[in-house]
Amino acid sequence: xxxxxxxxxxxxxxxxxxxxxxxxxxxxxxxxxxxxxxxxxxxxxxxxxxxxxxxxxxxxxxxxxxxxxxxxxxxxxxxxxxxxxxxxxxxxxxxxxxxxxxxxxxxxxxxxxxxxxxxxxxxxxxxxxxxxxxxxxxxxxxxxxxxxxxxxxxxxxxxxxxxxxxxxxxxxxxxxxxxxxxxxxxxxxxxxxxxxxxxxxxxxxxxxxxxxxxxxxxxxxxxxxxxxxxxxxxxxxxxxxxxxxxxxxxxxxxxxxxxxxxxxxxxxxxxxxxxxxxxxxxxxxxxxxxxxxxxxxxxxxxxxxxxxxxxxxxxxxxxxxxxxxxxxxxxxxxxxxxxxxxxxxxxxxxxxxxxxxxxxxxxxxxxxxxx
Numbered sequence: 001x002x003x004x005x006x007x008x009x010x011x012x013x014x015x016x017x018x019x020x021x022x023x024x025x026x027x028x029x030x031x032x033x034x035x036x037x038x039x040x041x042x043x044x045x046x047x048x049x050x051x052x053x054x055x056x057x058x059x060x061x062x063x064x065x066x067x068x069x070x071x072x073x074x075x076x077x078x079x080x081x082x083x084x085x086x087x088x089x090x091x092x093x094x095x096x097x098x099x100x101x102x103x104x105x106x107x108x109x110x111x112x113x114x115x116x117x118x119x120x121x122x123x124x125x126x127x128x129x130x131x132x133x134x135x136x137x138x139x140x141x142x143x144x145x146x147x148x149x150x151x152x153x154x155x156x157x158x159x160x161x162x163x164x165x166x167x168x169x170x171x172x173x174x175x176x177x178x179x180x181x182x183x184x185x186x187x188x189x190x191x192x193x194x195x196x197x198x199x200x201x202x203x204x205x206x207x208x209x210x211x212x213x214x215x216x217x218x219x220x221x222x223x224x225x226x227x228x229x230x231x232x233x234x235x236x237x238x239x240x241x242x243x244x245x246x247x248x249x250x251x252x253x254x255x256x257x258x259x260x261x262x263x264x265x266x267x268x269x270x271x272x273x274x275x276x277x278x279x280x281x282x283x284x285x286x287x288x289x290x291x292x293x294x295x296x297x298x299x300x301x302x303x304x305x306x307x308x309x310x311x312x313x314x315x316x317x318x319x320x321x322x323x324x325x326x327x328x329x330x331x332x333x334x335x336x337x338x339x340x341x342x343x344x345x346x347x348x349x350x351x352x353x354x355x356x357x358x359x360x361x362x363x364x365x366x367x368x369x370x371x
Contacts, residue, residue: 008032109135299327
């Protein structure tokens with residue numbers, strides 16, 4: 001039977017360490033504001049811990065929290081967890097089959113490459129109105145996970161390491177959240193990633209990934225701010241990319257109603273663009289196939305070509321808007337381009353074209369320069 005256990009130093013409350021020694025399944029520990037040191041050998045199982053202060057920082061647990069292998073759930077609410085050594089602040093073991101829920105919590109890491117929240121095994125991880133600070137959330141290769149993250153943030157200050165690492169098998173649903181750093185998957189990952197109304201610095205997607213991205217933003221200005229490789233399936237709607245999207249190997253990608261600074265696709269990528277704006281440069285190489293509807297290709301001052309096709313790349317476009325801004329269009333090698341233009345800022349554009357390339361552009365004036 002569930003018990004409400006009031007913990008603190010005032011009258012009518014029991015001592016923190018006494019409460020830990022007498023833990024029972026379904027206990028709800030109500031912690032009054034203060035500092036509580038977690039003994040390093042403690043394993044949490046089937047328990048709820050709530051801070052009763054106005055802010056999470058008023059009720060701080062010093063140390064790290066480990067879930068027991070047989071735990072069915074652990075709920076943490078209105079708490080600050082402050083790890084003061086090189087350990088995971090929260091750890092889910094590989095044998096687990098559990099729920100871990102954080103509501104209105106602040107979890108502080110040690111500030112190095114050690115994950116703040118590390119999960120293995122089978123876990124449903126819920127982060128609501130929670131801040132992960134000074135480290136990453138890592139779902140490792142042995143994990144079978146479902147991550148739900150809403151109105152939360154992750155900030156990893158260690159360079160060259162992910163803020164959110166999805167290495168195992170599962171689903172991650174991220175809504176109304178901010179990732180300071182990178183979301184990464186790996187070559188053995190098998191992940192469905194849903195990103196809704198959220199902001200991320202960069203993303204690197206490898207392995208088998210299903211990405212659904214809605215009304216979100218990637219802030220990095222790098223050419224590979226979103227790098228997608230291997231066999232991925234991508235659906236992007238109403239999103240904004242300050243830098244470049246780079247597509248490699250064999251992804252299938254649909255992008256709708258979005259703004260992209262630069263777009264590069266190589267190998268066997270298949271792309272569909274609908275009502276999307278490329279602000280500076282697009283480059284399709286190898287065996288890329290691109291189907292474009294009601295989209296805009298603009299030229300940037302620092303690029304020779306506003307649109308370039310090479311090798312055996314193919315582009316079929318309908319109702320395009322072409323604004324070269326002084327740049328050229330290139331169709332090289334055995335590439336093919338067949339497009340109809342709805343509007344353009346140019347009286348005529350120059351197409352740098354190989355002898356074996358095939359070009360047909362309807363709706364505007366254009367000239368070729370063979371090379």
